[in-house]
Amino acid sequence: MKNIGFLSFGHWAPSSQSGTRSAGDALLQSIDLAVAAEDLGADGAYFRVHHFARQLASPFPLLAAVGARTRKIEIGTAVIDMRYENPLYMAEDAGAADLISGGRLQLGLSRGSPEQVIDGWRYFGYAPEDGQTDADMGRRHTQVLLDVLKGEGFAQPNPRPMFPNPPGLLRLEPHSEGLRDRIWWGSGSDATAIWAAQMGMNLQSSTLKDDETGEPFHVQQARQIRKYRDAWAAAGHARTPRVSVSRSIFALLNDRDRAYFGRGGKEQDSVGYIDAQTRAIFGRSYADEPDRLVDQLRQDEAIAEADTLLLTVPNQLGVEYNAHVIEAILTHVAPALGWR
Structure with a gap:
C-alpha cells in the first residue's frame, strides 16, 4: 500500500495555449484540483514553491484555503526554499494552516535550488x-x-502586557500539536538525507539528485532512501519516518493522452549541471498504456522503497484533465501494483 498524491508547480502563462493564464487561475485551480483529488480517493495535494517566477509562491494562504475546502486529503509542500523564510513567522503561518485543516499539513522544506534571480533571498x-x-x-x-514547532516557551513576557499572559516563557501562537512530526526535508544528496534523518524529519526525494555514483537515477535514489532509514534508526527516534518520491507518470487511455504524452522523448534519465560544480541526474518520465506502464514501474527501485508517491501534474492543462490523469493512475495502475 502507498499514499498517492499529486504535486503541482502551479505554472501560469498569459497565453492562449495555457488553461492557467494568471496567478489567480493558478491558485483557484489548485484548490479545485485538491477537492477533485480528494473525491477521487487520492491521499495528498502538494505544491511546489518558487519565487520570482510565474508559479506558486507564498504557500500558506493556498494551504489554508485547501484545508478549508477539503476534509481528509493531506495538504503539503514539496518544497519550500528555506533560504527565503523567516522561521518564526513561518511557524505561525504553518500552525494556522494546520489548525484550519484539522492537522493534515505535511510541510516539505529544502535548502533551495537555483532560482530565477541571483541570490533572490537577499x-x-x-x-x-x-x-x-x-x-x-x-x-x-x-x-x-x-525548535519553535516543539511548542516550548522561549520569549520573556512583558511584565505589563496588553493582555494577560500564561505563566512562564511564551511560545509562538497558534501552536498546532503534532506538526513537528510532519515536517519533511527535500534532499538532493545522500549526505543531506542522512542529515534530515538525524534532525527527525521525513524525507522527500524528487526526480533530481546529485549524480553520486553514475548509476541509474532510481538505483541511486533507492540507496539514498536506505541510507536515510539507517541514519534514522541510528538516531534512535521513536516514530517511524515517512519517505516520498515524485514521478511524472501518465497512463495513455485515450487520444488526448496520446497527443499530449504518447510521443516519447523522456524514457531515459538525463544528466546535467544545476550549478557550476554539481553534476545532477534527472529521473525519467513514464507514459504508456496501463499494462506496459505497470511493468515499467515494477522496475523502479525507489518507488518500491517509498511509502508515498507524488504524481507531478501538468497543471496548465486544467483541473478536469489533471483529475483525469490522477484517476487513471489510481484506477488502472495502482491496483495492479498492489498500491491500492
Missing part, C-alpha cells in the same frame, strides 16, 4: 553569516523552525 532581507553558504543559511532557518 531581496527578502536574508544573507548567510560570515563563513557560511546560502545552503547553510537554509538549514539554519530550518533548525530554528523545528
